[in-house]
Amino acid sequence: MTPPFHEFDLIQWIREQCPDSQTDLLGIGDDTAILQPLKDRELLLATDMLMEGTHFTLPPATPELAGRKALAVNLSDLAAMGGKPHSALVSLALPQSKGPEFAKAVMQGMIDLAQEFQVQLIGGDTNSWQGPLVINVAIIGTALQAQSVTRSGSTPGDWIFVTGKLGGSIHSHHLTFTPRVDEANRLSQSVTIKSMIDISDGLASDLFHILDESKVGAQINAAEIPISNRVTLDHPQTSRLQHALSDGEDFELLFTVSPEDGKRLVSQNPLQIKLTHIGEITQEQGAVLHHADGSRTSLKRTGWEHSLSGQKRND
Ligand SMILES: Nc1ncnc2c1ncn2[C@@H]1O[C@H](COP(=O)(O)OP(=O)(O)OP(=O)(O)O)[C@@H](O)[C@H]1O
Ligand SMILES: Cc1ncc(C[n+]2csc(CCOP(=O)(O)O)c2C)c(N)n1
Ligand SMILES: [Mg+2]
Known part of the structure; x- marks a missing residue:
């Protein structure tokens, strides 16, 4: 029989995949992460949630693709502000019926994209319930230029x-x-x-x-x-x-x-x-x-x- 695998086992597994980076003061493992904001750059913060049934269905989505999408939509928001991603917090509502391999697969899809875009996963929350998969990501980034790009800067003739x-x-x-x-x-x-x-x-x-x-x-x-x-x-x-x-x-x-x-x-x-x-x-x-x-x-x-x-x- 496979040993039981619960919330803290998953968190420990995620922690092993996402060791603290040199620039973070503290990532996964305490009550909050600790970052030291850059003095000369605007800090950008956003959050976006995906719900099974509304933003994807399983199948055709795989758990890896659902996890990937949850981070990707947040990276897209950051791109739209002219921002460079830094780190992310991930909250999971996992369906109890799907088991630990499913939970790991969701996170693996996200971790692979995080590595591609050099985003540090610095924390989150893991819950399980009898409902469908829900994933929320909160993203932290910095402006690429002196100022980020808003929706309000257009003028006639542009x-x-x-x-x-x-x-x-x-x-x-x-x-x-x-x-x-x-x-x-x-x-x-x-x-x-x-x-x-x-x-x-x-x-x-x-x-x-x-x-x-x-x-x-x-x-x-x-x-x-x-x-x-x-x-x-x-x-x-x-x-x-x-x-x-x-x-x-x-x-x-x-x-x-x-x-x-x-x-x-x-x-x-x-x-x-x-x-x-x-x-x-x-x-x-x-x-x-x-x-x-x-x-x-x-x-x-x-x-x-x-x-x-x-x-x-x-x-
Ligand atoms: N429940 C909420 N509480 C506080 N602010 C919110 C809430 N929902 C949305 N907002 C804010 O409203 C603004 C517009 O949000 P919206 O979700 O439309 O933008 P978006 O993230 O670019 O769109 P999408 O969710 O389609 O990617 C953002 O500043 C967002 O932070
Ligand atoms: C199963 C399923 N049905 C419909 C869609 C299409 N869809 C869902 S949310 C959204 C807008 C952006 O959402 P938000 O405003 O929450 O960022 C669109 C176009 C899908 N992806 N999966
Ligand atoms: Mg947007």
């Missing part, structure tokens, strides 16, 4: 860019995406990013966060929106565009720069992935889609939103 391609994330991309931390770093070295957000709820939702916070509007060229080939080709064109606008979980960066910087990015893309100029920031509030045939439609705030009442926003 060019709007998006990295990568959009739509169809449910076909595995939401589990396997690369958080755009390195890309945000490269961009911030070559231009001044005026505002930025990562696309988690869909372009047609997340663009409005930049517009609202910056108190501006936008015109978007529909034909320029990069549609992923994950959006299957048997969809008619309009609905392929709708998928790209509102599927969400693309975890690409949406950002604005001055026209001068925009021209520079168009003539020389500093990234190893696609970078597309999709429109401009306008003084008039709201967002207008310009179509290839010359027609214009207003861009609706579609995209993912957690319902608190069992109803959609427009029901």
Whole structure:
């Protein structure tokens, strides 16, 4: 019979996988971790929770991919602020029925990504229950430049860019995406990013966060929106565009720069992935889609939103 494996056995196992780094004062093992914040850098903090049934199902997700995604979504938020990850705290609600190998697999998926991005796991909380898997990660980072990049810095005339391609994330991309931390770093070295957000709820939702916070509007060229080939080709064109606008979980960066910087990015893309100029920031509030045939439609705030009442926003 295998020996019992409980909460403290799992914590000990995690601790062995995540030894304290040289720069931490104290990581896993006490009532709190101890860090010494850098004096000359802004400190960035965020937290994001994933729930089985809402953010993934097992299968097609494996426990490793669920753990990986829980850290990756937080890295994506940090990238969107122009930040460099430092450390993370992880809270687990583990289904009792799944056993210790499942719990280790969740953490192994996360630890592998943490190593890839040099994130130190410095603590967390381990619970078990009769419910589904829930994973929360709190991430700590520092700004890459003197100041981090907010949603509120866009001004009329700015060019709007998006990295990568959009739509169809449910076909595995939401589990396997690369958080755009390195890309945000490269961009911030070559231009001044005026505002930025990562696309988690869909372009047609997340663009409005930049517009609202910056108190501006936008015109978007529909034909320029990069549609992923994950959006299957048997969809008619309009609905392929709708998928790209509102599927969400693309975890690409949406950002604005001055026209001068925009021209520079168009003539020389500093990234190893696609970078597309999709429109401009306008003084008039709201967002207008310009179509290839010359027609214009207003861009609706579609995209993912957690319902608190069992109803959609427009029901
Ligand atoms: N329950 C909460 N209590 C306090 N602040 C919250 C809470 N939920 C969200 N926020 C804050 O609201 C702001 C917007 O959060 P939101 O979750 O929409 O952003 P996000 O993390 O980029 O999106 P996503 O969860 O889709 O990745 C953030 O500053 C976040 O910290
Ligand atoms: C089983 C299953 N059903 C639906 C989806 C799609 N999905 C879930 S949450 C979300 C938006 C971001 O969430 P949040 O705002 O919490 O960061 C999206 C697009 C999925 N991944 N798995
Ligand atoms: Mg975000």
